[in-house]
Amino acid sequence: MAHTIRWGIMATGWIANTFVRDLLKDPKARDASDIAHQIVAVASSSSKDKATQFITTLSIPDPCTAYSTYEDLVADPTVDVIYVATPHSHHFQNVMLALNAGKNVLCEKAFTVNAAQTKILCETAREKGLFLMEAVWTRYFPLSVQVREIIRSGEIGEVLRTVADTSFGDDVEEKWGTTHRMVNPDLAGGALLDLGIYSLTWVFQTLYHTLPKDQRKPPTVTSQMTPYHLTGADESTTILLTFPTSTPTNTGHPRASHGIAMTNIRVAADPDEQGTSGPNIRIQGTKGEIQVFGNPFRPTRYRVIPVKGKGQVREVECAFPDGGHGMFWEADEVARCLRDGRLESEGMPWEESIVIMEVMDEVRRQGGLVYPAKIESTEYPVQL
Numbered sequence: 001m002a003h004t005i006r007w008g009i010m011a012t013g014w015i016a017n018t019f020v021r022d023l024l025k026d027p028k029a030r031d032a033s034d035i036a037h038q039i040v041a042v043a044s045s046s047s048k049d050k051a052t053q054f055i056t057t058l059s060i061p062d063p064c065t066a067y068s069t070y071e072d073l074v075a076d077p078t079v080d081v082i083y084v085a086t087p088h089s090h091h092f093q094n095v096m097l098a099l100n101a102g103k104n105v106l107c108e109k110a111f112t113v114n115a116a117q118t119k120i121l122c123e124t125a126r127e128k129g130l131f132l133m134e135a136v137w138t139r140y141f142p143l144s145v146q147v148r149e150i151i152r153s154g155e156i157g158e159v160l161r162t163v164a165d166t167s168f169g170d171d172v173e174e175k176w177g178t179t180h181r182m183v184n185p186d187l188a189g190g191a192l193l194d195l196g197i198y199s200l201t202w203v204f205q206t207l208y209h210t211l212p213k214d215q216r217k218p219p220t221v222t223s224q225m226t227p228y229h230l231t232g233a234d235e236s237t238t239i240l241l242t243f244p245t246s247t248p249t250n251t252g253h254p255r256a257s258h259g260i261a262m263t264n265i266r267v268a269a270d271p272d273e274q275g276t277s278g279p280n281i282r283i284q285g286t287k288g289e290i291q292v293f294g295n296p297f298r299p300t301r302y303r304v305i306p307v308k309g310k311g312q313v314r315e316v317e318c319a320f321p322d323g324g325h326g327m328f329w330e331a332d333e334v335a336r337c338l339r340d341g342r343l344e345s346e347g348m349p350w351e352e353s354i355v356i357m358e359v360m361d362e363v364r365r366q367g368g369l370v371y372p373a374k375i376e377s378t379e380y381p382v383q384l
Contacts, residue, residue: 005339234369
């Protein structure tokens with residue numbers, strides 16, 4: 001019999017809408033008959049009407065309660081896990097609220113504004129015996145799992161370089177102005193935390209996560225950042241990460257590997273949105289290369305290219321079942337972790353979330369990007 005997990009949804013914006021649409025799809029369509037999802041509560045901090053409208057628009061089945069405060073949401077005894085879909089400026093306060101109410105949490109990425117906040121969340125979850133996971137949905141795609149398995153198998157040899165680009169070319173002044181969350185420092189805006197996390201995800205899941213746990217070592221960081229002239233948030237950030245190891249074996253003559261993580265909101269990695277510009281991700285090993293096509297957060301196919309004379313190029317398409325967006329796979333992981341009594345996911349462990357936040361802290365330090373003290377704070381509670 002399927003193990004059912006009851007969700008409470010914190011916030012009603014676009015990302016929450018997308019997540020819930022995926023939760024409502026039949027798990028059997030993606031061969032996940034062992035678990036099931038039920039949405040039992042939704043909260044909007046602006047009004048109960050907004051939460052009610054969200055429930056109605058998405059045709060969420062009864063019983064599902066609408067709340068006008070997050071405090072009421074986390075107090076609901078029918079909720080097993082809270083999905084935090086607020087801006088990342090608010091994640092630390094919102095997750096602490098949920099953990100202190102005894103709720104398990106799936107929190108949107110970027111996990112928090114800085115590594116100090118992430119560490120406190122993980123410590124709090126451990127102390128309270130609660131499940132906590134950063135919602136890096138891309139990690140749970142079959143495509144991502146397959147790419148990591150190819151690396152671990154040694155098929156492309158020792159991986160020495162990954163290049164990942166998550167960039168969208170927009171007229172920033174006209175489209176984002178000064179108040180939109182993408183460019184608003186009060187909401188921890190900028191390319192790095194919102195989009196750069198995906199480039200870092202590909203670097204980490206190919207050069208760090210594919211090693212045995214006891215061999216994973218944090219990288220050194222060199223970066224350049226271009227601030228957006230109207231707000232000071234970053235509009236372009238390029239990061240060079242040097243890992244002290246190669247992957248997957250790191251034997252013989254251990255070599256450093258390089259990750260190049262790029263993000264930009266003024267130029268596009270895929271200008272015509274037809275894939276004409278080639279892969280957004282290249283994973284380069286001593287015996288071949290994996291190229292990943294489509295947006296780094298939602299890639300659709302990959303290509304494996306062996307070195308000359310060592311086999312055939314192969315193309316692999318990875319469909320999204322039942323017209324889904326792909327967020328159901330991370331939700332399925334949460335359900336299985338809760339069923340099995342695990343506090344964290346192997347696919348996105350706390351330690352790795354912390355290391356990635358430490359990288360972003362260092363990138364911001366090098367770029368001189370500081371957010372308002374209130375959202376950088378490790379105090380709880382703070383009214384935002």
